[in-house]
Amino acid sequence: MAYIFSAIQYIMDLGAAIFLPIMITILGLVFGLKFFESLRNGLRIGAGFLGISITLDLLIGGMSPAIEYYSALGEGGFTVTDIGWQGISAIAWSTSYALIFVPIALVLNFILIRLRFTKTMDVDIWDYFHFFLGSSICYYVLKLAGIAEVPAFVIGLLVGIATFIVTLKLADKLAPKWQEHYNLPGTTCCNFDAYYMWAINWVVCKVIDKIPGLNKINLNLKWLNDRFGALGETSVVTFIVGVLLSLLTRQNLTNTLTMSITLSAAIVIMPKVIGLLMEGLVPVSNAARKFFKKRLGDDYEINIGMDQALCLGDPVGIECAAIMIPIAIAISFLPGITMFPLSGLGSLIYFTCACSLFAKGDIFKTLLSTSFCIFYTYEIDSWMAPLITQIGVQAGYISDASTLISGAEVEEFHCVLVALLGKILRAW
Amino acid sequence: MRELKVLVACGGGIVTSTYVSSEIEEIARKVNVKAHVTKTQLMNLPSVAKDYDVVFVASKYHEEIGVPVYSATGVVTGINEDEERENIKKVLIELSQKQD
Numbered sequence: 001m002a003y004i005f006s007a008i009q010y011i012m013d014l015g016a017a018i019f020l021p022i023m024i025t026i027l028g029l030v031f032g033l034k035f036f037e038s039l040r041n042g043l044r045i046g047a048g049f050l051g052i053s054i055t056l057d058l059l060i061g062g063m064s065p066a067i068e069y070y071s072a073l074g075e076g077g078f079t080v081t082d083i084g085w086q087g088i089s090a091i092a093w094s095t096s097y098a099l100i101f102v103p104i105a106l107v108l109n110f111i112l113i114r115l116r117f118t119k120t121m122d123v124d125i126w127d128y129f130h131f132f133l134g135s136s137i138c139y140y141v142l143k144l145a146g147i148a149e150v151p152a153f154v155i156g157l158l159v160g161i162a163t164f165i166v167t168l169k170l171a172d173k174l175a176p177k178w179q180e181h182y183n184l185p186g187t188t189c190c191n192f193d194a195y196y197m198w199a200i201n202w203v204v205c206k207v208i209d210k211i212p213g214l215n216k217i218n219l220n221l222k223w224l225n226d227r228f229g230a231l232g233e234t235s236v237v238t239f240i241v242g243v244l245l246s247l248l249t250r251q252n253l254t255n256t257l258t259m260s261i262t263l264s265a266a267i268v269i270m271p272k273v274i275g276l277l278m279e280g281l282v283p284v285s286n287a288a289r290k291f292f293k294k295r296l297g298d299d300y301e302i303n304i305g306m307d308q309a310l311c312l313g314d315p316v317g318i319e320c321a322a323i324m325i326p327i328a329i330a331i332s333f334l335p336g337i338t339m340f341p342l343s344g345l346g347s348l349i350y351f352t353c354a355c356s357l358f359a360k361g362d363i364f365k366t367l368l369s370t371s372f373c374i375f376y377t378y379e380i381d382s383w384m385a386p387l388i389t390q391i392g393v394q395a396g397y398i399s400d401a402s403t404l405i406s407g408a409e410v411e412e413f414h415c416v417l418v419a420l421l422g423k424i425l426r427a428w
Numbered sequence: 429m430r431e432l433k434v435l436v437a438c439g440g441g442i443v444t445s446t447y448v449s450s451e452i453e454e455i456a457r458k459v460n461v462k463a464h465v466t467k468t469q470l471m472n473l474p475s476v477a478k479d480y481d482v483v484f485v486a487s488k489y490h491e492e493i494g495v496p497v498y499s500a501t502g503v504v505t506g507i508n509e510d511e512e513r514e515n516i517k518k519v520l521i522e523l524s525q526k527q528d
Contacts, residue, residue, distance in 0.1 A: 086440065126443050183488055186507040225474075233475040271441045275467060278446040285447075289506060304505045309444035313487030313499070314472050321471055348437055349471050 008096055016094030021046040023099045024280055030103075038283075045280035051273030052090045053397050054350065055266055056083060057341070058405050062242075062262035066340070067403060069249035077312030077338070078245075080385040084343025085193075085408040086270050087397075088388070089129045092409075094395045096153075097132035097139075097160065104157075104293035105131065105164050110292055112168065113300055120171040121296075122164075122190040122305030123289040126281055129308055130192040131167070134414035135160035140391050141422035163414040167192050168305070174198075175303045181357055182311040190305030193412050197354040200376060201369040205358040207366055219363040221319045228322060234346045237325060239264040244329070245340060251301050267343060308350055316361050320370065324348040327367070328374050338382040344408050348374075380411035386420050387428050430527050432456070432463040432520065435480040436500075437489075441469040444486040444504055451503040452484060455516050462522045481523055484516070496523075 011019045013425045021042035028038030063081045070077030092098070105128055112118045122128075139156035143149070167190055174195075175188040208214050242260030251259060296302065311317075325345055332341050344365050359365035364419035381388075392398045409415075422428050434452060438444035445467040456463035468476060470485065475482050477493040484500040491497075498519060502512030 086442065180460070184501065187505050233472050234469055271467070271469070274442045275446055278443050279450070282446055282450050304507065307444050307521055309439040309486050310501060310504065312439045313485060315490055315491040318491060346469055346471060347440060392445060
């Protein structure tokens with residue numbers, strides 16, 4: 001046992017950009033890919049990693065004039081850089097859990113289907129990061145609380161596995177509603193973050209239904225999208241937001257232009273470098289899907305667990321996405337929020353399309369549910385920033401903990417629970 | 429033959445669109461259609477779609493953006509994937525012939 005852990009430790013110490021290419025190469029070989037094909041996938045992932053750390057530097061550097069301004073003010077203000085789900089996913093993928101979790105979860109899922117415990121086959125390997133993000137937060141929390149390496153690692157792993165099993169069950173439950181509302185037969189959703197959105201969405205819609213007057217509001221945003229739809233382009237949005245932030249923090253013209261253009265550049269570059277990670281994972285993910293499908297045969301009724309991206313065509317969700325940008329920025333000024341929304345702004349469509357589920361196409365309910373989701377997300381992301389920054393440093397993405405980072409996904413229930421545990425243990 | 433400009437969109441222009449674009453690149457190679465595939469975020473579609481010949485989305489998308497839009501959910505989920513590959517093949521061939 002101790003031997004295995006020291007081996008894992010050695011590989012981890014090499015850093016994510018080194019060990020993940022090795023891991024993906026091996027995983028590809030296991031699923032029957034050719035050696036050089038597998039090696040290419042692995043090396044792409046390495047390129048993605050190095051690319052991400054450069055881009056995060058750019059993003060954090062771009063934000064620094066604003067953060068310096070707020071830090072000098074003392075209390076409150078925006079002191080946290082929003083690295084978005086993109087940055088958070090990259091951090092999760094570069095922890096040692098990526099190495100262990102993927103094969104364990106794949107095999108576990110296969111066994112649970114055979115036992116007819118679940119009908120969900122989650123072969124969307126990329127999104128496994130949601131689960132082991134919780135693992136790695138748990139691991140760091142326990143380490144900070146003074147717990148030894150091995151138990152901390154094992155408990156972290158168990159947190160991830162437990163979340164994975166819960167998600168499979170939730171996905172079973174969601175399947176009929178998801179398939180009908182979004183017209184996606186044979187599938188279900190295995191993004192754990194979507195479930196807190198649906199929880200909030202469900203409560204908000206229930207409450208609105210009870211309030212006379214509110215339940216009759218009927219909105220139409222078509223005219224707005226026709227006029228301002230083109231402004232929704234990410235680079236333009238980030239540029240405008242950069243200018244806004246510069247004005248708020250009283251920057252001079254040079255700083256304003258530098259900040260706005262740098263931030264916009266970072267946001268445009270981010271998907272390209274993370275895309276490299278993804279390109280490395282696609283063949284492995286496809287091979288895994290075929291591998292398991294073949295071995296399960298046709299005796300099992302299966303729903304394919306997919307990324308939330310599949311429901312993003314929802315017409316109401318699309319209609320609401322653009323208007324949520326100014327609303328989300330307004331929400332960020334509420335007390336307690338220290339993360340200025342940046343990388344997250346392009347992802348609002350995930351929230352609106354999820355929130356149209358229980359709103360049943362009602363725009364007002366969708367907007368209100370989304371606003372509550374955003375509020376919850378920004379509050380928790382801000383609260384967890386010191387912890388996430390620590391993990392970012394450990395993962396080797398940022399050089400020191402002097403600038404705080406955070407982003408979407410850390411507000412998922414299992415991450416919040418382990419963070420709360422850490423607070424109780426006075427670990428952070 | 430001019431290169432076909434293909435745009436693929438999903439939520440963040442990273443994950444699911446990579447599944448779709450790798451499929452499209454492979455299909456294009458098989459049927460000898462030169463295609464340059466670009467990935468983007470769904471929210472960017474209304475402003476960038478006009479620079480492309482065809483758009484594939486991972487979800488069901490019903491908005492009018494002035495360019496033919498096709499759903500490619502099947503190649504991601506594996507449900508009816510063969511049928512959908514045939515469909516993509518047909519679209520790519522038709523579009524490339526139109527350009528000649």
